[in-house]
Ligand code: NAP
């Protein structure tokens with residue numbers, strides 16, 4: 001029996017809900033703890049425990065991430081009205097844990113697909129993953145809106161702390177209108193830019209950034225200017241690594257992306273990132289193969305899968321069925337976090353383990369053992385056997 005790989009500093013482990021909580025335990029038991037003397041600081045972000053602690057556990061887990069630097073998170077339920085009925089013990093419609101964690105860590109979300117040769121992306125020129133870097137604060141997600149019933153004038157006024165005022169006429173109309181005022185903060189845009197450049201250096205990829213500054217000269221123009229000024233501090237490192245920072249208009253970026261080979265980071269404003277990440281992930285194959293990592297401007301990392309708790313499968317599981325839920329993005333959340341811990345703590349064995357587990361997962365799929373969501377997407381002629389989640393994880397464990 002070989003000895004297990006030791007860790008120095010604990011990973012922040014954020015457990016979650018439903019089907020992904022079931023997979024979480026399986027992944028730990030079968031793929032990680034047989035090989036690694038796993039050190040984690042455990043936070044139960046399952047809905048019941050969040051409720052029991054009045055959501056303090058979510059805050060504590062984010063604070064722990066600030067302290068230790070690396071977290072791995074399971075998908076969690078964001079309660080809505082339907083969930084309030086499903087879980088009558090809930091004392092409040094708790095906020096999305098991801099939103100709470102993001103607000104505390106203040107970062108950018110990077111999403112990249114895991115690609116397989118047997119599943120061709122819809123865009124046939126794509127050879128390498130495209131990473132979407134989505135700014136996760138402000139714009140239309142934090143806007144003030146109005147619908148008016150009569151003719152009138154709208155004026156946008158800013159009142160400075162020192163008492164100065166700045167005003168601009170939005171529109172004077174002779175009938176009812178709809179209005180929206182959105183904002184972003186200089187600090188948030190700056191940290192978005194820094195996170196993108198730091199992630200580019202980490203992953204050795206170019207950065208493309210796109211906005212609509214020809215139309216939105218002040219607002220989007222400010223994003224562009226902030227990126228340019230923040231880039232100054234990274235320029236030498238980019239040059240050394242042969243990397244490029246490239247700015248273009250969003251419509252031009254869209255046209256270039258679909259003609260590209262992939263293999264770069266596409267930095268997007270909040271709304272663009274929301275829309276483009278779904279386009280990119282579905283064009284690459286499946287939501288269940290999308291990795292996601294939140295990177296804070298001061299270099300803290302939180303790894304997760306991009307998908308949710310897969311509720312429909314969970315109810316079939318509770319019914320005694322063995323579902324074929326795809327655990328790949330959750331496995332990669334663990335490997336991403338363990339690899340980062342290894343890198344920060346100078347533990348080459350831990351990094352090596354993370355790479356091996358990723359390779360074993362990919363090899364299992366390449367050899368034809370797939371979960372049901374992927375089996376329908378493979379190229380003609382590729383022979384796939386559909387495995388349930390347990391069989392699939394066992395097949396990976398056997399390779400390990
Ligand atoms: P979802 O859990 O991502 O699932 C939507 C559908 O996508 C599933 O029903 C399934 O389709 C397919 N799917 C997603 N992941 C899969 C996987 N790993 N393997 C196989 N199929 C997969 O999204 P949802 O149903 O909208 O949300 C469920 C709960 O998750 C909600 O309470 C939501 O708040 C939460 N959520 C959490 C996060 C997060 O924590 N980051 C993100 C999104 C949603 P079929 O049923 O057709 O097989």
Ligand code: MG
Nearest residue numbers: 273274275278
């Ligand atoms: Mg969306």
